[in-house]
Amino acid sequence: xxxxxxxxxxxxxxxxxxxxxxxxxxxxxxxxxxxxxxxxxxxxxxxxxxxxxxxxxxxxxxxxxxxxxxxxxxxxxxxxxxxxxxxxxxxxxxxxxxxxxxxxxxxxxxxxxxxxxxxxxxxxxxxxxxxxxxxxxxxxxxxxxxxxxxxxxxxxxxxxxxxxxxxxxxxxxxxxxxxxxxxxxxxxxxxxxxxxxxxxxxxxxxxxxxxxxxxxxxxxxxxxxxxxxxxxxxxxxxxxxxxxxxxxxxxxxxxxxxxxx
Amino acid sequence: xxxxxxxxxxxxxxxxxxxxxxxxxxxxxxxxxxxxxxxxxxxxxxxxxxxxxxxxxxxxxxxxxxxxxxxxxxxxxxxxxxxxxxxxxxxxxxxxxxxxxxxxxxxxxxxxxxxxxxxxxxxxxxxxxxxxxxxxxxxxxxxxxxxxxxxxxxxxxxxxxxxxxxxxxxxxxxxxxxxxxxxxxxxxxxxxxxxxxxxxxxxxxxxxxxxxxxxxxxxxxxxxxxxxxxxxxxxxxxxxxxxxxxxxxxx
Numbered sequence: 001x002x003x004x005x006x007x008x009x010x011x012x013x014x015x016x017x018x019x020x021x022x023x024x025x026x027x028x029x030x031x032x033x034x035x036x037x038x039x040x041x042x043x044x045x046x047x048x049x050x051x052x053x054x055x056x057x058x059x060x061x062x063x064x065x066x067x068x069x070x071x072x073x074x075x076x077x078x079x080x081x082x083x084x085x086x087x088x089x090x091x092x093x094x095x096x097x098x099x100x101x102x103x104x105x106x107x108x109x110x111x112x113x114x115x116x117x118x119x120x121x122x123x124x125x126x127x128x129x130x131x132x133x134x135x136x137x138x139x140x141x142x143x144x145x146x147x148x149x150x151x152x153x154x155x156x157x158x159x160x161x162x163x164x165x166x167x168x169x170x171x172x173x174x175x176x177x178x179x180x181x182x183x184x185x186x187x188x189x190x191x192x193x194x195x196x197x198x199x200x201x202x203x204x205x206x207x208x209x210x211x212x213x214x215x216x217x218x219x220x221x222x223x224x225x226x227x228x229x230x231x232x233x234x235x236x237x238x239x240x241x242x243x244x245x246x247x248x249x250x251x252x253x254x255x256x257x258x259x260x261x
Numbered sequence: 262x263x264x265x266x267x268x269x270x271x272x273x274x275x276x277x278x279x280x281x282x283x284x285x286x287x288x289x290x291x292x293x294x295x296x297x298x299x300x301x302x303x304x305x306x307x308x309x310x311x312x313x314x315x316x317x318x319x320x321x322x323x324x325x326x327x328x329x330x331x332x333x334x335x336x337x338x339x340x341x342x343x344x345x346x347x348x349x350x351x352x353x354x355x356x357x358x359x360x361x362x363x364x365x366x367x368x369x370x371x372x373x374x375x376x377x378x379x380x381x382x383x384x385x386x387x388x389x390x391x392x393x394x395x396x397x398x399x400x401x402x403x404x405x406x407x408x409x410x411x412x413x414x415x416x417x418x419x420x421x422x423x424x425x426x427x428x429x430x431x432x433x434x435x436x437x438x439x440x441x442x443x444x445x446x447x448x449x450x451x452x453x454x455x456x457x458x459x460x461x462x463x464x465x466x467x468x469x470x471x472x473x474x475x476x477x478x479x480x481x482x483x484x485x486x487x488x489x490x491x492x493x494x495x496x497x498x499x500x501x502x503x504x505x506x507x508x509x510x511x512x
Contacts, residue, residue, distance in 0.1 A: 024345070024346045024347070024348065027346055027348070028384070028385035028386075029385060029386055029387035029388075029414070030385070030386060030387040030388030030389075030414070030415070031383075031384050031385055031386065031388070031415065031454060032454075032458070033384075035388075051345075052344075052345030052346045052347070053345055054345050057268060058263075058264045058265035058268050059265075059268075062344070062345055065344070065345050065346060068346075089268075089272065089345065090265070090268035090269045090271070090272040090273075091269050091273075092341075092343060093272050093276060093341040093342070093343075094341065094342040094343060094344060094345055095272060095275060095305050095342070096308055096309070096312070096342050096345065096347050096350075097301060097304050097305060097308065099271070099301065102264065102267055104264070106263070106264055107264050110264055134297050134300045134301065135286050135287070135289075135294070135297035135298065135300075135301070136286070136289065137267065137285060137286060137287065138284060138285060138286065138287045139262070140287075173289060174289075202292045202300070203292060203293065203296055205291040205292045207292060207300075209300070
């Protein structure tokens with residue numbers, strides 16, 4: 001759910017099951033955007049998807065950010081609240097990016113404590129999502145999927161499985177996406193994300209960049225079918241955040257996802 | 262390496278400081294570590310610049326692409342994003358422009374940016390039911406001069422010695438940007454939220470003084486004094502009526 005589609009969604013009432021909104025886009029005290037989201041919420045279930053809390057950062061948790069998220073959750077009563085398995089700032093300087101976690105026991109302990117704090121503040125279980133990455137930190141003590149599984153087990157959070165990010169990372173870092181699925185606790189996966197990504201070259205080597213600006217590619221559709229067989233038909237979101245297409249294109253992608261499996 | 266040390270070093274590197282990442286980022290072969298890090302550094306720059314251009318589209322157009330990119334980078338170095346919510350990156354931009362272009366040909370940039378930021382703030386401010394005329398009467402009848410009127414949270418006021426609203430208007434809509442005579446003089450702008458979006462209107466200097474006084478929680482009498490100091494013929498009753506009609510006050 002992006003602001004340029006607010007009016008059209010409310011006028012045309014497209015035949016989709018639910019909407020997801022970036023939490024931070026509705027942190028305002030008042031005004032047109034939050035009012036539009038409330039009107040959407042009157043008709044559909046809504047999920048809140050945070051991109052800015054950066055739970056994995058060692059810096060202190062931003063209490064004001066947390067307060068605004070809690071306020072928004074009270075106002076919207078979302079079916080799910082999700083954040084990313086990432087960090088984003090250090091020494092007070094923010095990157096406003098979803099930076100990959102160094103997969104160590106130390107970072108896991110830190111993330112588990114932060115996720116627990118978030119769940120306590122919101123009074124509910126949250127979903128944590130795997131991110132795309134273009135590098136890995138040294139000293140990893142877990143595989144990426146193993147890290148997610150341990151996070152879910154130790155914090156009691158659920159998982160938002162971004163199938164595109166699994167595919168992007170499998171290609172970027174050379175692992176097998178199906179084995180990744182094997183390591184995840186099936187009952188913990190409560191939502192899927194699908195998105196388009198860009199294939200580019202750096203110094204003659206291919207790398208895939210998570211861009212959310214195009215259609216889902218065939219390989220990701222195939223992987224999604226496999227994920228759906230393993231984890232069940234949990235709600236699926238088409239993420240499209242840049243070079244926004246028509247609402248019809250988005251609805252068609254959502255219907256394609258529904259028809260699979 | 263401890264999590265906090267690793268993160269500080271990585272962020273320092275992204276912000277262009279000499280912070281060695283060779284033992285921090287795994288050498289996966291194929292793409293060099295420095296090139297992998299460069300993807301994130303590029304995201305940091307372009308993401309910030311994009312967010313700034315969305316908040317200050319007129320400044321971005323006035324600058325042109327190449328100059329705006331340079332300006333955004335300088336500003337980012339001076340004021341790194343201090344919040345996980347990108348909506349705040351522009352907050353220090355108007356004062357930064359004021360200091361950066363002080364006294365030069367681009368001195369008016371700061372006032373245009375102030376107006377653009379006022380729009381952003383007006384869009385995000387709290388909702389409040391507007392005050393109606395009958396209530397205003399009851400409010401002020403007993404002791405008009407000593408009463409206080411609450412200005413709606415979404416009202417913003419900005420004045421400039423340049424024609425800032427004319428400059429802003431010249432950049433709206435499709436087609437060529439119309440030229441604006443910078444010597445055309447001062448403009449005071451009222452920014453408010455209406456059902457159909459954020460509206461910008463020219464107001465007189467006296468009206469701005471009245472509203473600014475009320476916004477600072479001064480009494481109507483004190484705010485009126487500031488207004489007639491600018492324009493001795495200022496008609497406060499007519500001005501208050503106009504304000505109520507536009508929903509500028511709340512209960």
